[in-house]
Amino acid sequence: MIELKQVSIRCGAFSLNDISFRVESGQYAVLMGKTGLGKTTILESICGLRKVQAGSILVRGIDVTRWSPSDRQIGYVPQDLALFPTLSVREHLQFALRLRRASRSEMKQRTEELSQVLGLGELLDRNVQRLSGGEAQRVALGRALAARPAVLLLDEPLSALDQSTRIEMHDWLCKVKVATGVTTLHVTHNSAEAEALADLRLVLQDGRVLENTYSGSGED
Amino acid sequence: MESRVPVAEMRQRRHADLPFFVVMGGLSASFVLLIVLLLAADIMFTSVQDFRDALMKPQIQAAFRLTLLSCTVAAIMSLWVATPLGYLLSRYRFPGRWLVDTLVDIPIVLPPLVLGLSLLILFHLKFGEWELESWLRDTLGTPVTYQWRAVVLAQFTVACAFAVRTMRVTFDQIDPRCEDVARTLGCSRAQAFLQIALPQAWRGMLTATTLAWARSLGEFGPIMVFAGATQMRTEVLSTSVFLELSVGQLDSAVAVSLMMVIMAILVLLLLRAFGARLQA
Numbered sequence: 145m146i147e148l149k150q151v152s153i154r155c156g157a158f159s160l161n162d163i164s165f166r167v168e169s170g171q172y173a174v175l176m177g178k179t180g181l182g183k184t185t186i187l188e189s190i191c192g193l194r195k196v197q198a199g200s201i202l203v204r205g206i207d208v209t210r211w212s213p214s215d216r217q218i219g220y221v222p223q224d225l226a227l228f229p230t231l232s233v234r235e236h237l238q239f240a241l242r243l244r245r246a247s248r249s250e251m252k253q254r255t256e257e258l259s260q261v262l263g264l265g266e267l268l269d270r271n272v273q274r275l276s277g278g279e280a281q282r283v284a285l286g287r288a289l290a291a292r293p294a295v296l297l298l299d300e301p302l303s304a305l306d307q308s309t310r311i312e313m314h315d316w317l318c319k320v321k322v323a324t325g326v327t328t329l330h331v332t333h334n335s336a337e338a339e340a341l342a343d344l345r346l347v348l349q350d351g352r353v354l355e356n357t358y359s360g361s362g363e364d
Numbered sequence: 365m366e367s368r369v370p371v372a373e374m375r376q377r378r379h380a381d382l383p384f385f386v387v388m389g390g391l392s393a394s395f396v397l398l399i400v401l402l403l404a405a406d407i408m409f410t411s412v413q414d415f416r417d418a419l420m421k422p423q424i425q426a427a428f429r430l431t432l433l434s435c436t437v438a439a440i441m442s443l444w445v446a447t448p449l450g451y452l453l454s455r456y457r458f459p460g461r462w463l464v465d466t467l468v469d470i471p472i473v474l475p476p477l478v479l480g481l482s483l484l485i486l487f488h489l490k491f492g493e494w495e496l497e498s499w500l501r502d503t504l505g506t507p508v509t510y511q512w513r514a515v516v517l518a519q520f521t522v523a524c525a526f527a528v529r530t531m532r533v534t535f536d537q538i539d540p541r542c543e544d545v546a547r548t549l550g551c552s553r554a555q556a557f558l559q560i561a562l563p564q565a566w567r568g569m570l571t572a573t574t575l576a577w578a579r580s581l582g583e584f585g586p587i588m589v590f591a592g593a594t595q596m597r598t599e600v601l602s603t604s605v606f607l608e609l610s611v612g613q614l615d616s617a618v619a620v621s622l623m624m625v626i627m628a629i630l631v632l633l634l635l636r637a638f639g640a641r642l643q644a
Contacts, residue, residue: 213547226541230563243550
């Protein structure tokens with residue numbers, strides 16, 4: 145479960161005030177809104193990468209507003225993916241588990257599970273700099289899911305992909321949704337993407353988040 | 365559809381680029397040529413016999429050993445300091461950051477003799493009865509001024525400033541988003557630095573080390589003032605050139621200079637080869 149209660153965020157001249165919404169456990173929510181309205185800022189605040197000036201952020205019912213990003217148990221896939229250039233695909237999938245001192249067998253098992261769900265089996269030993277756009281997206285998704293996070297945050301995961309890869313990636317997201325059932329908040333400005341994936345639609349408009357008010361006019 | 369450009373027009377376009385390459389190539393070549401001519405002049409001036417005679421002198425051999433040791437120690441120390449400082453300056457906006465940024469550049473812009481003098485004053489300035497040099501000598505048993513340690517410290521002071529600049533630019537070019545994502549995956553800030561930023565910075569670290577080593581090799585003014593040029597004790601190759609010149613031994617001075625050039629080239633080649641292996 146993700147809940148924002150009257151959250152205010154300020155970064156430079158830009159600010160968001162009294163943002164409130166709630167995504168129930170296991171729900172796949174899509175946050176829509178035009179570019180530049182602050183969708184990414186909201187995700188970064190939930191992750192703990194951006195400080196909030198007021199209000200509270202709850203994950204699994206626990207107030208994590210003042211927690212460091214490392215303690216929040218959130219899987220985050222940023223728009224630019226931010227894959228680690230010096231690591232292989234396998235090392236990406238095992239990164240979070242290694243930090244949690246998981247056993248070798250546990251890491252091996254989880255790597256197999258994820259590579260099966262995301263179709264990464266043949267790419268495991270490849271360096272991430274040699275991946276296509278769709279493959280890189282799946283690695284970022286696998287890296288975020290590896291430690292079984294409480295929630296998954298996706299920042300425009302399909303926006304930088306070509307049409308065929310976008311369809312393919314969309315199918316992978318559906319597969320992940322079914323396989324993991326993780327509470328997900330997916331940011332997009334594409335209404336078709338929202339319609340196909342969402343259990344819950346949130347629209348960021350005039351500095352406020354409106355629930356279940358999908359109008360189909362979110363696209364730029 | 366295939367585009368058809370007339371042959372004459374194509375030739376004309378190619379000729380239009382000619383002045384560009386002549387100007388760019390000419391300006392670039394002038395500098396490269398100057399370096400080649402400098403080296404060629406040194407080689408032509410000296411003979412194998414002069415070179416061998418210089419190498420046989422015990423004081424030159426001692427200076428060679430001390431140069432290798434002090435440059436290496438100064439370069440390693442520079443890297444140790446420059447990596448965290450470059451990272452902090454690149455990633456964080458803290459109060460007084462601009463001041464730290466300016467202070468780091470001071471050894472670069474300060475005249476070398478002034479830097480040496482400042483080091484000398486620092487170690488001998490009295491605070492009541494207390495003096496840094498006396499404390500180091502009497503309490504820790506490690507005197508610095510006019511010792512080999514002074515050579516290392518003088519080299520480090522300048523070399524580190526260059527290393528910090530290099531490391532800062534290196535971290536500026538590394539996307540901080542990777543460290544942010546690593547933190548959401550469970551990394552502390554230290555783990556994100558060590559496991560994500562540092563492995564990406566190896567090229568910059570190699571450059572910083574090379575630069576620091578090369579700067580240390582060429583250091584002269586601060587060493588003369590702070591460490592002196594006592595034969596077999598604090599004499600390094602740069603001071604050897606000066607000492608040989610001051611007693612009219614021009615052949616020997618040029619031979620030592622060539623030795624420094626060879627050392628610099630060898631270190632550059634070694635580090636490049638090491639870098640290529642890391643990349644592979």
